[in-house]
Amino acid sequence: MSAEYWYHLHFKLRLYEADGNAFQRLVADILHAAFPDFEPVAPAGRYGDGGNDGFIRGEGRYFQVYGPHAGSAPQPADVVRKVKEDFAKLRQRYPNLQRYSFVMNDRYRGVPANVSDALLALEQETGVACDAVASHVLADLFMKLPEVRRQMILGGVPTTLPEYVDPRAVAEVLQHLADAPMRVDPSRERAPDFEEKIRFNGLPPAVADRLRSMSYQCGTVEDFLASRGRHLAQAIAMELRELYAQSLATVTSDDADTSALRYVWMIEQLLPPVEHPHSLKAYREAAEVVLAKYFESCDVYAQPGPGRCAP
Template structure:
């Protein structure tokens, strides 16, 4: 990967962290750990015994992981559940696994969405770590930042294997079948449609500058706009689709603003790639090209991103 591709890969990783919860996050965690450490073994739930509180471990070092990925770690009920899960899961892990493969280190993996952990969870990990019956076991927490550091150390092939296709600077020619597949997917995606229309179409370059979009994203938008002719031909053959997609992309942009706040680093770029991922029915180059062309069109008409003052 070159510098641009690494930048995009990092943003896509961070957006996945925001999006994933529950089993989806656990699968993402396991995919990264498996590629980062050839000794790492994922543990699949089996029958009524489950995974015996072990989501994955390295038997050569005695390092064990248990994943907790709620929708929101700031709620009191979620914090209570997290503290309870940390304590009970480790106690059960210790009783089930320590005699099989001695536990030297236990990490309670929490998808905190880069917001940090609430004190009660940290306090419980320290309390367990200080208990004499668990002497010799280092007990701690593992957050999104820790997973990001491991991801950053992966080679380019592993990163691409996990994330899928990284948008290329050289955009392919949009294909009719891929465009139709993308449009069909978006038409069948349930999104709120209560946003008003923008009547003013701003200057394309001014809008890029106003929104603080990087040269990388600017290149995608400009290159995508070059294929507007093929897109308009598709719209002419499919009456009414353009207006429906307008509302879909506006809804996706509003969703991106909720997920990625103005205080988030590179928030504009991250919103761009959030919409790109959400609008792709599958991760192929042809489908991705279709979405980029659509995004360029609805960017120019001010249906996504902010209109300059």
């Protein structure tokens, strides 16, 4: 999986999960990185933000950010009302308003047509330039940033070494994989339906290649589990099945990246939930090996067969 595709998936997942204040902070981070003169605005008590979530003073460009809750279906009429009300607040409070940008987390579904129509009508009525900033626009801005800025926005490698105990069963194998050198065995045979399962679940080539590559290291997982007893393997299998079920409920988009987004989401959930003395890179690779192992054993992703449908 190329670094660019990895960044694309991680950012898309971050957008998919972000709502409310989390989405506003994400937008502020991106705009500040993309436009050095961007100034974020926090609500001022009972006066609110005056319809202004951030602006570029020299351009007279003001941003209003709207992040509906993930999984919700906001009514277009309510969004149009917000567009108009915030625009009216801006015109009243900021006489230098030259451009109004309504930033909406549409989660790649597209800005509703009546929202675009409302922005066009405001522009025609007032002469102030109005536009919608959708998810794909934010993604384009993010992908144009230097890698160091992208890492800052998504989160990088932990630098502190706090004491921490991960209570999950899968934590034992993750820690072992992060500590020990991986054993790569190109001669290892995969499950007979490995390739069929990849096709059945619609996994894109980049993710399929990662699963194939990581499957050559599954012997390390198998050796570790053999030394710990059947109970640990069963507990991990149960955790992985629950994790996959959660991914189906969390990542509900129906675009071409859905199966890849679930893959990335599960990796992120497998990582220790707080800072940990191992590098994030080592844990991510360990998580991918674990997914490959339990992909083979039919605990994650749908299993092909009569009457089965890929989610």
